[in-house]
Amino acid sequence: LSAKSETSPSIFTSKNRINKINNRIFTGLVWIISSIVVLFILGLLVLILQRGMPHLSWGFIFGLPSEIDAGGGIGPALFNSFYMLFISLLIAVPLGMAAGIYLAEFAPENKLIGFVRICVEGLASVPSIIFGLFGIAIFVEMCGIGLTIIGGAVSLAFLNLPVMTRVTEEAIRAVPKEIKSASFALGATHLQTIRKVLIPVAISGIVTGISLIAGRAFGESAVIILTAGVSTSGEMWDFNLLSPGETLAVHLWYVQSEAIVPDAVEISQKSAAVLLFIVLMINFLFRVPFWIKDRKKG
Amino acid sequence: VIQETATEQMHVKYRELGTAIKAGSGRRLDRKNRLLFYNRTFKYLCIFSAAIVCLILFSILYFMFQTGILTFREVSPLKFFFSTEWSPETESFGAFGFIFGTFALTALTLLFSVPISVFIAVFLAEMSPKWLRNFLRPVLDVLVGIPSVVYGFLGLTILLPLLHQWSGHEIANGIFAAAIVLTIMVLPTISRISDDAISAVPEKYRNASFALGATRFQTVFKVIIPAAKSGIMYGIILGMARAIGETMAVVMVIGNTPQLADALFKPTSVLTSNIVMEIPNVPFDSTWNYALYMMGFLLLIISLIMITLVRVFQRKGTKS
Numbered sequence: 001l002s003a004k005s006e007t008s009p010s011i012f013t014s015k016n017r018i019n020k021i022n023n024r025i026f027t028g029l030v031w032i033i034s035s036i037v038v039l040f041i042l043g044l045l046v047l048i049l050q051r052g053m054p055h056l057s058w059g060f061i062f063g064l065p066s067e068i069d070a071g072g073g074i075g076p077a078l079f080n081s082f083y084m085l086f087i088s089l090l091i092a093v094p095l096g097m098a099a100g101i102y103l104a105e106f107a108p109e110n111k112l113i114g115f116v117r118i119c120v121e122g123l124a125s126v127p128s129i130i131f132g133l134f135g136i137a138i139f140v141e142m143c144g145i146g147l148t149i150i151g152g153a154v155s156l157a158f159l160n161l162p163v164m165t166r167v168t169e170e171a172i173r174a175v176p177k178e179i180k181s182a183s184f185a186l187g188a189t190h191l192q193t194i195r196k197v198l199i200p201v202a203i204s205g206i207v208t209g210i211s212l213i214a215g216r217a218f219g220e221s222a223v224i225i226l227t228a229g230v231s232t233s234g235e236m237w238d239f240n241l242l243s244p245g246e247t248l249a250v251h252l253w254y255v256q257s258e259a260i261v262p263d264a265v266e267i268s269q270k271s272a273a274v275l276l277f278i279v280l281m282i283n284f285l286f287r288v289p290f291w292i293k294d295r296k297k298g
Numbered sequence: 299v300i301q302e303t304a305t306e307q308m309h310v311k312y313r314e315l316g317t318a319i320k321a322g323s324g325r326r327l328d329r330k331n332r333l334l335f336y337n338r339t340f341k342y343l344c345i346f347s348a349a350i351v352c353l354i355l356f357s358i359l360y361f362m363f364q365t366g367i368l369t370f371r372e373v374s375p376l377k378f379f380f381s382t383e384w385s386p387e388t389e390s391f392g393a394f395g396f397i398f399g400t401f402a403l404t405a406l407t408l409l410f411s412v413p414i415s416v417f418i419a420v421f422l423a424e425m426s427p428k429w430l431r432n433f434l435r436p437v438l439d440v441l442v443g444i445p446s447v448v449y450g451f452l453g454l455t456i457l458l459p460l461l462h463q464w465s466g467h468e469i470a471n472g473i474f475a476a477a478i479v480l481t482i483m484v485l486p487t488i489s490r491i492s493d494d495a496i497s498a499v500p501e502k503y504r505n506a507s508f509a510l511g512a513t514r515f516q517t518v519f520k521v522i523i524p525a526a527k528s529g530i531m532y533g534i535i536l537g538m539a540r541a542i543g544e545t546m547a548v549v550m551v552i553g554n555t556p557q558l559a560d561a562l563f564k565p566t567s568v569l570t571s572n573i574v575m576e577i578p579n580v581p582f583d584s585t586w587n588y589a590l591y592m593m594g595f596l597l598l599i600i601s602l603i604m605i606t607l608v609r610v611f612q613r614k615g616t617k618s
Contacts (some may be wrong), residue, residue: 020513022515023515023516025515026514026518029417030420031421034418034421038434041441045444098346098347098348099344102347103348118606119352119359120351120355123355125601126602127545128543129543129573129574129597130594130597131358133573136577136582137582141582161351161355165351191336191337191340194340216443219444219447219448221445221546222545222570222574226574230578249447252447253447253451253550256550257454268451268455269455272447272448272451275445275448279443280440287436
């Protein structure tokens with residue numbers, strides 16, 4: 001027994017030392033890997049902005065693209081991006097919100113609704129190209145209108161509908177039951193409760209969802225290539241819903257891989273910078289009000 | 299006496315008020331009826347929207363299946379799933395190369411991204427100082443939303459020349475380049491969800507582990523990661539879904555050649571990239587097109603299966 005008690009402390013100390021070394025190595029490793037990876041990704045983004053931003057000019061941002069000569073701009077593509085973003089949000093946000101409110105507030109708990117929920121959740125993360133294929137079948141084949149802005153915008157809206165529905169449902173479900181009961185106890189109808197209590201409480205979740213789908217719609221390219229094409233009508237401020245609707249994201253790909261203009265590299269660098277800048281701005285603008293609100297709350 | 303009659307009158311008044319609210323004022327469009335009308339209309343509107351959403355979703359499922367299944371009128375399923383010969387000009391549609399490419403690419407992406415993501419998550423949840431954490435979390439959230447063409451553009455202009463120099467291959471396109479681009483894309487997703495899962499592990503587990511004399515290394519690997527396992531799996535599956543479905547970033551670096559991806563640096567093609575490159579030039583009523591739709595349907599099924607898996611993991615997570 002005495003022999004044991006003599007040896008065991010030394011075992012402990014040697015094990016302890018190994019553990020301590022392991023621990024130190026591990027801590028160092030985590031710090032190094034995390035900082036390298038994060039710095040690397042941020043560095044890439046800064047690189048894009050840095051390569052494109054200094055050469056930007058209004059002539060490039062609002063200029064017409066050219067097929068053969070150097071010096072083409074991105075005006076119509078940029079306009080199409082915003083135009084299609086606007087139309088798709090106009091469809092996806094009200095429909096998605098109403099469907100989300102239905103699932104959170106009115107839907108009975110049965111197997112059919114359970115199945116619908118699984119479908120919504122499933123389609124929220126289905127590859128976007130599926131929606132592109134669906135868009136081709138509906139707009140190009142069945143309606144026969146070809147590659148158009150409206151086809152692209154509606155396909156984008158379909159892509160974002162499940163996400164919007166899910167985000168709204170979750171945000172409304174997360175509202176504490178007491179608040180809802182208090183509203184009913186004051187004699188409010190269901191609509192009044194939803195409008196004046198549930199939505200205001202859940203608004204930060206809903207707006208985050210909208211910023212998510214807006215960013216996704218703005219940067220989406222596969223769906224647009226399939227349903228709206230890789231060319232623009234070649235005019236600025238073309239509101240016609242039936243003209244072809246290449247967006248900025250598609251233009252970035254097109255110039256880099258298919259186009260034959262001599263200054264393709266420069267155009268794509270500048271387009272990438274503009275695209276990245278706008279996506280960052282969308283994220284930023286939607287989030288700032290909540291940061292301020294959080295800060296005020298303390 | 300006066301006081302009593304006064305309270306009595308008040309009671310009467312309140313009773314009247316109460317009944318007035320219940321019964322309304324009797325006019326057809328008074329406030330009460332209007333509110334009830336809006337209430338009911340709103341409910342029907344919601345039901346209507348939910349029905350439209352369901353209709354769209356089900357018609358996508360139905361449509362992809364119905365168009366895809368037409369492939370098998372001309373091509374035997376055996377050939378479609380197990381042949382690597384894809385040459386539409388000679389009417390041979392073997393999609394095995396693309397299916398294999400998709401799985402190989404996803405596996406390679408996860409091999410790179412999961413260890414790094416878990417490290418970042420551990421760093422965020424356990425080690426980083428508070429100011430850094432408050433800065434990095436929103437940054438990662440923003441990174442999730444960067445368009446995929448931007449990553450593809452980076453891969454095309456920066457990664458491919460580097461790989462070309464480093465590996466000495468004439469053409470550096472292939473699943474290795476695509477896997478690196480995808481790793482950068484799914485890293486923020488997996489690390490943020492794992493970070494949330496690790497942060498949700500109760501503080502008492504950590505304290506108990508430290509009280510037993512465990513170092514941080516032991517605590518993280520023996521206590522925290524096992525406890526956050528289901529959350530981390532959830533993040534990995536979401537990352538996987540993104541890797542399988544990603545189109546444009548892959549198109550830009552993979553080389554777009556229909557051949558089996560049996561080497562890391564060999565131009566090849568996966569399901570998504572092949573669909574997007576070929577479909578604009580294909581007539582709708584052709585076996586070629588149907589085969590592409592069948593490939594889309596496969597993608598749809600794969601991602602639906604993964605979502606079901608996510609649900610299973612979530613349920614496990616809430617149970618334990």
